[in-house]
Amino acid sequence: MDYYLGIDFGGTQTKIGIIDARGKLQIRASFPTDIARSGPEIVSAISRSAEKLIENSEISKSAIRGIGIGSPGQLDPEKGTLISVANVPQLNRIDFAPRIGDYLQRPAFLDNDVNAMALGEFLYGAGQGYRNIVALTLGTGVGGAIILNGELYHGATFTAGEIGHFSIDPDGLYCPCGNYGCLERYVGREGIVNRFQMYRSKGLATKMEHYLDNGQITPRAIAQAAGDNDELAREVMAETGKILGIALASLANILNPEIFIIGGGIANAGNLLLEPARRELTKRALTVPGRKVKVLPATLKNDAGIVGAASIAVAKLAK
Amino acid sequence: MDYYLGIDFGGTQTKIGIIDARGKLQIRASFPTDIARSGPEIVSAISRSAEKLIENSEISKSAIRGIGIGSPGQLDPEKGTLISVANVPQLNRIDFAPRIGDYLQRPAFLDNDVNAMALGEFLYGAGQGYRNIVALTLGTGVGGAIILNGELYHGATFTAGEIGHFSIDPDGLYCPCGNYGCLERYVGREGIVNRFQMYRSKGLATKMEHYLDNGQITPRAIAQAAGDNDELAREVMAETGKILGIALASLANILNPEIFIIGGGIANAGNLLLEPARRELTKRALTVPGRKVKVLPATLKNDAGIVGAASIAVAKLAK
Numbered sequence: 001m002d003y004y005l006g007i008d009f010g011g012t013q014t015k016i017g018i019i020d021a022r023g024k025l026q027i028r029a030s031f032p033t034d035i036a037r038s039g040p041e042i043v044s045a046i047s048r049s050a051e052k053l054i055e056n057s058e059i060s061k062s063a064i065r066g067i068g069i070g071s072p073g074q075l076d077p078e079k080g081t082l083i084s085v086a087n088v089p090q091l092n093r094i095d096f097a098p099r100i101g102d103y104l105q106r107p108a109f110l111d112n113d114v115n116a117m118a119l120g121e122f123l124y125g126a127g128q129g130y131r132n133i134v135a136l137t138l139g140t141g142v143g144g145a146i147i148l149n150g151e152l153y154h155g156a157t158f159t160a161g162e163i164g165h166f167s168i169d170p171d172g173l174y175c176p177c178g179n180y181g182c183l184e185r186y187v188g189r190e191g192i193v194n195r196f197q198m199y200r201s202k203g204l205a206t207k208m209e210h211y212l213d214n215g216q217i218t219p220r221a222i223a224q225a226a227g228d229n230d231e232l233a234r235e236v237m238a239e240t241g242k243i244l245g246i247a248l249a250s251l252a253n254i255l256n257p258e259i260f261i262i263g264g265g266i267a268n269a270g271n272l273l274l275e276p277a278r279r280e281l282t283k284r285a286l287t288v289p290g291r292k293v294k295v296l297p298a299t300l301k302n303d304a305g306i307v308g309a310a311s312i313a314v315a316k317l318a319k
Numbered sequence: 320m321d322y323y324l325g326i327d328f329g330g331t332q333t334k335i336g337i338i339d340a341r342g343k344l345q346i347r348a349s350f351p352t353d354i355a356r357s358g359p360e361i362v363s364a365i366s367r368s369a370e371k372l373i374e375n376s377e378i379s380k381s382a383i384r385g386i387g388i389g390s391p392g393q394l395d396p397e398k399g400t401l402i403s404v405a406n407v408p409q410l411n412r413i414d415f416a417p418r419i420g421d422y423l424q425r426p427a428f429l430d431n432d433v434n435a436m437a438l439g440e441f442l443y444g445a446g447q448g449y450r451n452i453v454a455l456t457l458g459t460g461v462g463g464a465i466i467l468n469g470e471l472y473h474g475a476t477f478t479a480g481e482i483g484h485f486s487i488d489p490d491g492l493y494c495p496c497g498n499y500g501c502l503e504r505y506v507g508r509e510g511i512v513n514r515f516q517m518y519r520s521k522g523l524a525t526k527m528e529h530y531l532d533n534g535q536i537t538p539r540a541i542a543q544a545a546g547d548n549d550e551l552a553r554e555v556m557a558e559t560g561k562i563l564g565i566a567l568a569s570l571a572n573i574l575n576p577e578i579f580i581i582g583g584g585i586a587n588a589g590n591l592l593l594e595p596a597r598r599e600l601t602k603r604a605l606t607v608p609g610r611k612v613k614v615l616p617a618t619l620k621n622d623a624g625i626v627g628a629a630s631i632a633v634a635k636l637a638k
C-alpha cells in the first residue's frame with residue numbers, strides 16, 4: 001500500500017503524520033515550532049522529526065510516495081517556497097519543500113493550509129465524489145479554497161480563494177484589508193462574538209456563562225450554547241448563517257459548484273448555522289446553480305490539518 | 320492553412336463567418352432567424368446557409384477544421400444542445416451542434432455567447448497571452464465568462480460566470496432573479512440610464528439631446544456624450560465604473576485573474592469608465608491580486624460574435 005506524509009506547519013506548532021492511500025492516519029507527532037531559530041534550522045528540525053516519525057512507524061520509507069506540507073500565509077506552491085508567513089519572517093524565500101524533499105529523499109509539495117483542508121475534504125471527507133468545490137474555514141479569519149474540475153485552483157499569484165475578503169456590502173464594516181463589508185468581518189470570530197455581546201448588553205437573556213471557552217465568549221462557545229437551546233446563541237448562529245448564505249448565493253452564481261464545504265470551529269453548530277445559510281442561498285441564487293449546490297460541514301475533524309497536508313502530495317502525485 | 324466556421328446564433332438574427340487560424344475574418348453573411356419555423360427547420364436553414372457561405376468563399380470545405388456555435392440562453396456545451404433560449408422554445412433539447420456538424424460533415428461545438436466572446440478575446444483579442452481571465456459584457460444585461468488555466472470554466476450545471484448576478488449589496492436594488500443588489504441592476508442598461516435620467520430630472524445640465532441613440536438615452540449615447548465632455552454623462556460613467564470596480568475587487572480576491580476584459584456597447588467609453596473601475600479595484604482588492612490584475616476593454620469589435628463563435632471550435636480542437 002502507498003503512504004503519504006503530511007506536515008501541518010504553523011508559527012506556534014507543527015504536526016506531522018502519515019496517512020495511507022485511503023486517508024487513514026497511521027501515526028502522528030507534534031512539536032512546538034522554534035521560531036527563535038534561523039529559517040534553515042527550522043526546516044532541518046522539521047525534516048529530522050519527519051524522519052524519526054517514519055522510523056517509529058512500521059512503514060518503510062520506500063512506501064511513502066510523497067510529502068505534503070500545509071502552511072499559513074502566502075507561498076509559491078510551484079517552487080515550494082514561503083513568501084510571507086506571520087511570526088516567522090526568517091522562512092521567507094527559503095526553499096521549504098525542496099529542502100524537506102531532499103532530506104527525506106521523497107518528492108515534497110507545499111500549499112497553503114486552507115487549500116490543504118479543501119484537498120483533504122475532496123479526497124477523504126465531505127467532498128468525495130464532487131468535482132467543483134468551494135471550501136470555507138470559519139475561524140479567527142475566514143479562509144477559502146476552490147477546487148474546479150477536480151483540481152485546486154491557485155490563480156495568477158497563488159492567492160485565489162480569498163473568500164473572507166469577498167465584500168457583501170460596499171458600505172459595510174471596515175476591514176483592515178482596505179475594503180468595506182468583507183465577509184470575514186461578519187462571520188469571522190470577532191464579528192460573531194461582537195454581535196453576541198452587543199445583543200447581550202441590551203439585556204437579551206442567555207446562559208452563556210455556562211459555556212465559556214477558557215473564560216471567553218468564542219464562536220465555539222456560542223455554537224455549544226446554541227446546541228443546548230440558548231435562545232440568543234441560536235439567533236446569533238442563525239444570523240451568521242444568513243449572512244454566510246448571502247455570500248454563498250453570489251459564489252454559486254459565479255462558480256456554480258456542486259458543494260460548499262464549511263469548516264472551522266463554528267461549523268460544529270451544524271444545521272443551526274447551515275440551515276439558515278441554505279435558505280438564504282436558495283432565495284438569492286439563480287434557480288439552476290442554487291438547486292444544484294449543497295452546503296455541508298467539513299467531516300475531517302481533529303487531524304484535518306495533517307490529512308489535508310498529506311493530501312497535497314496525494315493530489316500532486318495522482319496527476 | 321486551417322479555417323474555422325463561426326455561427327453567432329440569436330433569436331432575431333444569425334451571423335455566419337469563416338476565420339483563419341489567426342482569427343482574421345475571411346467572409347461573412349447574416350440572415351434573420353425565422354422563429355415561425357420548427358426547431359429542426361431552423362437548424363436546417365442555418366446549416367444550408369453555412370454550406371452556401373463555404374461555397375461562396377475560396378476556402379475548400381476540407382480546410383475547415385471545425386464549427387463553433389455561440390448562442391444566448393442556457394445550454395449544454397457537452398451535448399451541444401440548447402436547454403432554454405428566449406423566443407425560440409422550439410429549439411429546446413434539440414441536438415443543435417450535432418445536426419449542424421452532421422450536415423456539414425465537420426465537428427461542431429456549442430457554447431453560450433458570452434463564453435464565445437471570452438474565447439475570442441483570449442485567442443485573438445485583449446486576452447492574448449493570459450491564462451486566467453474574467454470577461455464581462457455590459458449590455459442590456461451583464462454577462463460574464465471565466466477562463467482559468469487557459470480553459471473555459473463551465474461549472475456543475477454549465478451556468479458558471481453569472482457575474483451580472485453577483486450581489487454587491489444585500490439590501491440593494493431588487494433584481495427579478497430574486498436577489499438584491501445584483502451588479503446587473505447598476506451597470507446594466509437600465510441601471511445606467513435610470514441614474515442618468517434621475518440626475519437630469521433634478522436639473523443637472525447635459526447636452527444629451529445631441530447624442531440620442533435612435534431618439535433614446537442609452538448607455539452608448541451616454542458614453543458618447545461623456546467622450547465629448549458632457550459633465551453629467553462623465554459623472555454617470557465614472558459612477559458606473561466605480562460600482563464596477565467594487566465588484567471587480569471581490570472577483571480579484573476570489574479568482575485572482577491576470578485580466579478583466581470589459582465588453583459591450585458601454586465599454587466604448589474606454590477610460591472614462593475603466594479608470595474609475597481600476598481605482599476602486601486598487602483601493603478595495605487585496606494588494607497582491609489587486610496589483611496583478613489589469614482591466615482592459617475588449618478589442619474585437621463588429622464581428623466579435625462570429626469570431627467568438629468560431630473560437631469555440633478553435634479552443635476545442637486545440638486540445
